[in-house]
Amino acid sequence: MLVVIILAFFLAMVMGFIYIERRGVGRFQVRLGPNRAGPQGILQPVADTIKLLVKEDIVPAKGDKWVHWLAPVITLIPVMMIFAVVPIHDGVGLIPDLDTGILYVIAISSLAVVGIFMAGWASNNKYSLIGAMRAVAQMVSYEIPLVLSIMGVILITGSLSMNQIVQAQSVPFILLQPLGFLIYFLSASAELNRTPFDLLEAESEIVAGYHTEYSGMKFALFYLAEYGHALAMSAIAATLFLGGWLGPGLPSFLWFVIKVLFIFFIIFWIRSTLPRLRVDQLMGFAWKCLFPLALINLFITGAEVIIWEALPWWLVIVNLFIATVLLVLWSKLFRSGREKIAV
Amino acid sequence: MLADYGYIGLLLLVVIFFAVTALLLPLTLSFLRLSPKKPNLVKSSTYECGMETVGSSWVQFNFRYYFYALLFVAIDVLTIFLYPWAVNLKQLGLFGLVAMVVFVLIVSLGYFYAWKKGVLEWK
Numbered sequence: 001m002l003v004v005i006i007l008a009f010f011l012a013m014v015m016g017f018i019y020i021e022r023r024g025v026g027r028f029q030v031r032l033g034p035n036r037a038g039p040q041g042i043l044q045p046v047a048d049t050i051k052l053l054v055k056e057d058i059v060p061a062k063g064d065k066w067v068h069w070l071a072p073v074i075t076l077i078p079v080m081m082i083f084a085v086v087p088i089h090d091g092v093g094l095i096p097d098l099d100t101g102i103l104y105v106i107a108i109s110s111l112a113v114v115g116i117f118m119a120g121w122a123s124n125n126k127y128s129l130i131g132a133m134r135a136v137a138q139m140v141s142y143e144i145p146l147v148l149s150i151m152g153v154i155l156i157t158g159s160l161s162m163n164q165i166v167q168a169q170s171v172p173f174i175l176l177q178p179l180g181f182l183i184y185f186l187s188a189s190a191e192l193n194r195t196p197f198d199l200l201e202a203e204s205e206i207v208a209g210y211h212t213e214y215s216g217m218k219f220a221l222f223y224l225a226e227y228g229h230a231l232a233m234s235a236i237a238a239t240l241f242l243g244g245w246l247g248p249g250l251p252s253f254l255w256f257v258i259k260v261l262f263i264f265f266i267i268f269w270i271r272s273t274l275p276r277l278r279v280d281q282l283m284g285f286a287w288k289c290l291f292p293l294a295l296i297n298l299f300i301t302g303a304e305v306i307i308w309e310a311l312p313w314w315l316v317i318v319n320l321f322i323a324t325v326l327l328v329l330w331s332k333l334f335r336s337g338r339e340k341i342a343v
Numbered sequence: 344m345l346a347d348y349g350y351i352g353l354l355l356l357v358v359i360f361f362a363v364t365a366l367l368l369p370l371t372l373s374f375l376r377l378s379p380k381k382p383n384l385v386k387s388s389t390y391e392c393g394m395e396t397v398g399s400s401w402v403q404f405n406f407r408y409y410f411y412a413l414l415f416v417a418i419d420v421l422t423i424f425l426y427p428w429a430v431n432l433k434q435l436g437l438f439g440l441v442a443m444v445v446f447v448l449i450v451s452l453g454y455f456y457a458w459k460k461g462v463l464e465w466k
Contacts, residue, residue, distance in 0.1 A: 007358070060388070073366065077358050123389075125391065129404070137408045283463065287414075291418070
């Protein structure tokens with residue numbers, strides 16, 4: 001019963017987020033966005049689902065039918081499983097106290113790549129295959145800075161359990177780990193394939209990337225998985241760096257929703273502001289910038305944890321200073337991707 | 344403890360049920376003739392913006408992607424070693440930190456070698 005309730009809660013949140021993003025991006029692009037289905041267009045996700053249900057399901061004749069069927073399922077399953085360990089309220093969630101919480105999230109979330117690659121491969125379409133190849137290269141590269149940036153938080157709390165990490169945050173960890181948060185945020189939006197990093201479904205060059213050949217409900221599952229992943233990544237960012245359900249006044253779960261919404265808002269704000277990167281810039285950014293910075297951040301945090309039993313408040317200023325110095329240094333040292341490349 | 348993982352198994356079952364139902368629903372609808380099912384030669388051909396498809400796409404692919412995959416395997420194993428260390432660093436103290444710095448430097452030698460060899464460039 002609890003399983004179904006938690007899943008329904010997060011699915012409702014995904015529906016809400018799809019609506020909010022479509023309305024929000026509409027406003028960013030100086031148009032109204034969906035406003036016909038229901039008051040202020042709030043039933044738009046429901047209408048979309050019903051529309052996609054009665055669409056014809058087209059399977060390409062030259063494709064691999066079984067893998068084509070299986071791919072959306074395999075993409076959706078790991079994304080939905082992430083929500084098991086996210087605490088909505090003190091100890092409320094499916095298993096918020098799982099003592100390998102963060103490790104579980106990382107292990108599960110990297111499985112989504114398999115589904116995406118299956119989709120690209122099974123379609124037997126050049127655009128799909130290029131999209132899938134780019135997806136694997138990109139998600140694999142950004143996995144490493146993502147994992148390393150989370151480790152700073154684990155060093156401070158000394159626990160992998162999501163609920164204990166929230167309880168340890170007398171100050172939100174974004175203040176103690178400004179560089180860690182930045183690295184997490186950038187690599188999370190790359191994992192989500194959001195616009196500055198959306199090379200795998202670049203509409204202007206490869207149609208729709210890995211789901212070019214998908215239609216009807218299978219496409220809907222990919223869409224759901226994409227937004228579910230966005231929600232999961234925002235929820236983890238809110239839990240690890242913004243203090244999860246902690247907050248004065250309002251009920252805890254409301255604080256959680258507000259923080260997740262805030263992170264999600266920044267993600268789609270960036271989406272509607274920045275142009276797409278080039279593939280060499282994308283890979284160079286992960287390997288030459290984010291990965292060394294994440295390692296340095298990890299060892300600085302490790303030294304701080306050993307020196308002080310309880311971290312003093314002025315460390316907030318010191319860490320902000322270190323983060324600024326490192327970022328300025330890196331932007332001066334490595335100007336990746338300025339030169340022309342042969343594609 | 345083990346019950347926690349039981350919950351994960353239960354969630355897995357529910358999610359599989361959800362996904363499979365979502366895919367079987369349109370099949371049922373087309374069986375009841377509520378949604379169309381009229382495949383023809385042009386519709387089920389590979390979509391390439393109207394051009395005739397040339398050959399299969401199941402071919403050997405650009406090797407550059409595999410460089411990144413190989414590098415990822417090396418570094419990802421490193422991060423797995425870092426996790427138990429990060430949880431216990433407060434007990435391990437300075438010795439633990441120095442040991443891990445040395446270990447990461449050894450693994451990073453491969454990373455710097457790859458960088459120097461131009462594996463990280465997209466040329």
